[in-house]
Amino acid sequence: MNSLILNTISKTLLPLLVLFSVFVLLRGHYLPGGGFVGGLIAAIAFILHAFANGLNETKKILRIHPGFLIPIGLLIATLSAIAPMIITGEPLMTGLWYEKDIPILGKIGSALFFDAGVYFVVVGICLTIIFTISESV
Amino acid sequence: MSEHLTIYPIIVHLLTAILLLLSWMNPKVQRYISIIGSIVGIIVGGLLFSQVWTEGIQSVQLGNWKAPFGITMVADTFAVTLIVLTNIVALAVSIISTRNMVSSRLKFGYYAIFHFLIMGLSGAFITGDLFSLYVWFEVIIISSFVLLTIGGRNIQIEGAVKYFTLNMLSSIIFLTGIAMVYGVTGSLNMAELSRIIPEIENQGLVHTISLIFFIGFGVKSGVFPLYFWLPASYHTPPAAVSALFAGLLTKVGIYAMIRVFTLIFPLGEINQMILMVVAGFTIFFGGIGALVQKDIQRIFSYLIICHIGFMVGGLSLFTEVAIVGAVMYMFHDIIVKATLFLIGGVMYRIFGSTRLYDMGGLMDNYPRLSFLFAIPMFALVGVPPLSGFWPKVSLFMASYTQGEMFLLIMFIFASLITLVIIAKIWNSTFSKKPVEREKRKAFKYFEKFSFAEKAAYIVPIIILVGVTLYYSFFAEHFQVISERIGKELMNTEHYYNAVFGIKEETKL
Amino acid sequence: MNLEDFLAYIILPILSSSTLLVFIRFLMGPSLSDRVVSLDLLITIGISIIAVYSIVANRPSFLDIAMIFALIAFLSTVAFSYYLEKRKKNE
Amino acid sequence: MRVQFLLNILLAVVWVFLTGTVNATNFAFGFILSYLVLWLISSNDDKRKYFVIGPRIIGFAFYFLYELVKANLQVAADVVTPKFYMEPGIVKYPLDAKSDLEITLLANVITLTPGTLSLDVSDDRKVLYIHAMYVSDKDEFIDSIKNGFEKRILKIVR
Amino acid sequence: MTWFASLLPISLFIYFSTFAKGVMNGEIFNFFTSWVPSLGINLDFRLDNLALLFTLLITGIGSIVFLYTSQYLKGHPKLMRFYVFLSVFMGAMIGLVTSNNILTLFIFWELTSISSFFLISFNNTEKASRKSAIIALTITGLGGLALLAFGVLAGQMTGTYSISEMLQSPEAFASHEYTGYLLLFLFLATFTKSAQFPFHFWLPGAMKAPTPVSTYLHSATMVKAGIYLLLRFTPHFEANPQYFNIMLIVGGVTMLYAAINTLFKTDLKGILAYSTIGALGIIVFLIGIGTSASITAAIVFIVVHALYKASLFLVTGTIDHQAGTRDITQLAGLRKVLLPLSIAGIIAALSSGGFPPTVGFLGKDLIYEATLHGSISPALLTTLAVITNIFMVFAGLLVGVKPFTGKLPEALGPIKKPHFILWFMPMILAALSLLFGLFPSMVQSLFTNNITPLLTGENSPHLAIWHGFNLILLLSGITLVFGLGLYFLWKPSHQKEDAIAKIEGYAPKAIALQFANLFQKTSYFLTRTFQNGYLRRYVMIILVLLTIVFGIHIFINPRIFLSLTEIKSLNWNEIVVLLMMLISILFTVFTKSRLTAIAGMGVLGYTMCLIFIFYGAPDLAMTQFSIDTLTVILFVLVLYRLPKYLNLSNKTNRIRDAIVATSFGTFLAFTIIEIMNENPVKGVTQYYAENAYTLAKGKNVVNVILVDFRGFDTMIEISVLAIAAIGVFGLLKLYLKKHEK
Amino acid sequence: MNDIIIMVIISLGTLFILLAAIGLVRMPDLYLRMSVTTKAATLGVGLILIGLALHYMETSITTRVIAIIVFLLLTAPISAHVIGRASYFIGVPMWKKTKIDDLEGMYNTKTHELKSGFEEEPEPEAED
Amino acid sequence: MEILLAIMTGILYAAGIYLILRRSLVKLILGIVILGNGVNLLIFLMGGLVKGRPPLIPEDASALEGIFADPVPQALILTAIVISFGLQSFAIVLIKRAYKVLKTDDIDTMNKTDDIT
């Protein structure tokens, strides 16, 4: 949409929302949130940007095709799922946890990576879908 | 390594799919990755099979949460046999896709989705969790939607709309059933459910829920009167995709039906009767549908339905012998139906059409191909000793021992009508004079194919025909496997013990 | 009367009633824009309901939902507006 | 100005390390503390601007709140009473604000205060179209904004 | 070099002949290899007298046919294919008659059907050939399936699939709950294969095959398979009179029906076809009489018929090959050109007619012997036999004599001399007819002496040409006289053929075809009715089924607990949410604008969120809300290219749909209420509550379930999303060029 | 913090929201409805959130409350702006008593360009 | 509330069903979306309703105690919601494509697939 006001705000909101989405992702294990909602929020940030500034602008910001986030996310999730099979010989999806607490994140473990994978996939698919649709209108 | 083998068939295809997505723009590499992935799939499936065969039912507790707290993956003989066959079909389709699918399709993720679909099928076969089964079903559905529609012509889109709506509906029905099961039992673990369900006091409710599952799976497996999406869509996509669908998709519905109605809701008299009637009608309507069609892919589509009746009928008899027959039939059907659709694809390349009217002269112009094609066609009919014959023996036996002459007669009807239809196809396609067409379609006909292209079309058929022949002449192997499956399915404690890690005193 | 009861028996019902009023506008329309505006306001009121409810139920974590509501609610409004303009353009 | 801000943050971090208490409150405290320190040591005008902005933002916030409540009450009165006293209209408001940020801020502030609604900015950025509930006198309306929000915003931003 | 293929049947013939001595001494050769032991299907072969008789016929006549073909189809481009089919067929026949396992027998049985399908449609470019082949295959295929059913039933009833072992359980075949089915299936199998009325009509059609095929199929092999099976199971059914009575009736009807039909044919092969059916009828009829004499007669007649029928077919083939026509009305005087052939033809015709001293005479004698001493109504049976035989005399003469006698019509043009194979092969067969006729003791020692006791437990009667002047001789005389009379008086013509064609509408073939046609039409109708392309109907059917399931449940098992206290405990927020939900649903359903509907859906999703918030599901609320927003965006992005709603369905439809929808909803609601009264022990939930933090290190239990306890679901779920996204991408971006489709 | 103060703040917020709701129903045209409601509601929510922050008196909650308020202040005017402009554009009618409409005729219906009326060089009209 | 929500679930199903029986593709998708909501509500109900007690372990505790909402159905619904989102977005695009190539929104005119030709 050709609106100065929307353009400006969307540029402000983009980093804000992306930051927020990471926040939601990281805290999911303790409080409502997680990779899925986080991913949605991040996607929404870019979608908003695209609404305001046009698709091409947003793509410039993204640099890579959002579709690529899908296999990357899947790979992260899959690796974190099969990591226990390789590392400790335990079944798929067994949680691996780093013993000590890490500031901000709390306990860090394979579940977190898994959630991050989910995050990327969700961002990737939402953007792919929405961008594709707006391009082919 | 070997203790995780159960999950490998899924991992292999998942990783293959991811790799394929990463090599998004490179169709050439994709072709190799896919074929290698499928071969690894067969190897892994084979290893898992031998493990199950020697050590009994295998299970993996995902996340290392003991059942029923996590998701349990269970590879029993039934599941693992299906996985092996699925991977074989996958290899065949993977090979034909190298040529049947144009590069632009590959750039839109054809192969990746194809492997997701195989992953979905494998997952559905080995999951031991009811909700997980739903999720696997969704993988299957969505990937089949995509395969059905990408690059879609009008008819394909139209077919997809129907396919989509009815399958979506069936998923909703299935999910409704799952919700109700959870509401009644508080559990989703299939092995645990097999113990809880009989204890439920309100068995009327349980029965109703079982029927919801039946309708949900019925749509997927294409039984009367729920099959409508199938003939509307299966003939529309390219041959490779149709072959995959024909061989495997409806079978998942049947698989689920067999699994659920042996493990969770063992068939009672009423359900047996319902299934039997449904089987009879499925045979009848599938058969007559196939009889009146004039397009080879459509005929095969209806024959899929018709032959679903064998499996549902077998299940409805609910004896070990009948289950053996149903399962045997399923194995045969997976291979042969896939082959037939691949053949349909070759015919399309030869004649530029899949309509019977446009065909002819195959036997005179391509005698060796004709011979090759004849094998699956007559195997479908059940011409002994080809594969379709063997399951019928068990099915006939079971119909007799259960005194269900109705079913026996329906089985005969199905066989006869298949025979007539195949003979009709033979006459129009192989025997009759080729139709003289003034204007030929502007596309590359089979005769213009390079050797590599021809090989890509024919090698998969040879592979599958090889399996058919193996099945035909070493039917004993399949029979023994199926008998073990029958035992495992009808005596659920084996499954239960495997899931809950209880050592069995006697092996099967 | 303590705070929780006050919120539960006075504030929440008022907020619900406001919701209902907004909903009435939603139903009445008459234009799509009116409905979109109503939807927007509905969500805003939803944020307050969540806030109040989080005190009533003593679950501060509900605030996160409110946060998400606040962040993305307007996106559907943007979408609808986008639609309205585009449609006009196409006609 | 940006340098000042970064310096401020840096000092706050140093403060956190010095005190050894890693939490938000301590950081905020450190931030305010270093802000004051920086203000004290600032020498030239350019540097000073950083310290004028703080109070101005706060001042603006209060002004905004005041306007918000005031206008809200005015509208509220109109809403709850049976008769409408409004004289609505769309007013063309000539902009002094130039940059994206200025215009957007102004427009949003106008929208946020009840009774007014920024509809759109002309493509040449010269005019903001405002829908207002009470435009008994167009010029007076424009002036009120010119001397109210726009002036304050420009002061902060420029 | 094409005669090379003939080495196969010849060597097989020699091979089987080597068993003759042993077999005649009462030895039985067994060959056993297990195949699918779990199903009781094994390669269990057993060469006894009966089997040997058939193997010799199959390989012997096979040799002749193979040799004959080498000239008959000389230079034919598909000759090799022909030999392959023929060899497969021969192999299948041998397997069939030597199998001792009923299911293995079935396998070979089906193989004969299939290979005959290919043989009949060998002239694949001719529509008539293909049609005949399909009819033959359908009929024999039906029989085949019946045989499978018979085999499985018999196997289940006796506990073995070994035919010889089945004899141990006579009760299965005599009086068992399912003996009726057993008979039904067996007769269906054999009568179709052996072309008994009313299944006979595939056989004349099968004459579309090249003549060597007709020769082979209809004299010694295919059609005899059914006969073989009936004979084979005669001992099993010994105590079951129905077995014999049915055969008697069916055989009787068949032979008479076929015999009369020979009058109206002008095509040599057509005449032969009906006379074959008649002969098959006679054999079945003889078995049906069920005495040792009749069985003996049947065996002898099998041999007799094989020899003369093969011979006549080959004669016909040569005539066709040389003269270019098989129309009897156009053929005459060929002896001048085809003298050796005419000798063969005449001998075969004589044997066919039962003239002494051919073996046909012997056969006829035995038939009358059997009918005269039959268990029931000898007079009737004999009369039937005599009438049939009169026509058989007629038919034999017509084919074997008529073309050679009289004046050579000029229309036939110059006729070349045939290759010697083309007359020599029928000649061999004719000679054999003569030989066996002259030395009936050979027939007796070779066949009946051993087979009759095998099948009936009684000794074979003495076979001789001359029994003195007796009733049988008289009957033979009558037969010959009347047959000759008929031959001289009745001239086949196209007019007669056309005349009969008018009433053929009532013949089994026409009825069957009409039935097939009707079936096809009904199929079409039903298929179009059910699979009519209207998605809504498909959906409707599924929903109606579901509604019925729930409805039945509610009505037969009502357990509804409605308490009013619950209503009272409602607070205002809940009422508002429910009210909004309800109204937004109705709004979405009934609004006339798509966009408004989407907005309504947004409200609906929003109320769902509120419910999730009220009832402790913050994660759900978040997700639902974000997803709803995205869905709205999606809809909006897609919609503005779509047309406005049209009010398409009429009022009746809407009411009907509303009824289905509301009843479904109502029943479902009741069921849910019922389920909510179940209070299962939730071990899993309890476990999660206790261990989410201690074992999985998370405090948001829902999230812990999603990424850990049931993490794999999430893994799959994101795969679903990935697939969907790729799908969307492909669906919108991929437009194949024309040549890529 | 004293519960009474919280009650008052929340009540005030609720009151504004109620007013917004009433306004939405009562106001005669879309623009007036938006004018009245969007902000009243924002104010109301803000007050309620402040009340909540005062109730819990925890840093993490206060920061979140501030975040929400900031988000609202950023997004609420955007909603109003985009929907208002779109509505005007598609011709959602104004109240009959509306006095001035400076916007009339300023939009180019095809390109969505908005004129200010102060353009230095009026562009030559495009020839169709 | 349980009973009312059960009835509401019934209503959602009924509405969804009614919509998918219409002739318009758009309504079809709307129907499926509504049915999806119905299923979610059903699953939610099957876990039993617990007011205001989400399954979040309090900061000072290491396990959930007392009464709390059943997390299992919630997790199931989350998965189901996400999956339906994937399917729905695909479906929405499908109708777009369908309209583009078939030039109609009327399902009843899409009956070529089953023609016997």
Ligand code: NA
């Ligand atoms: Na989460």
Ligand code: NA
């Ligand atoms: Na784990």
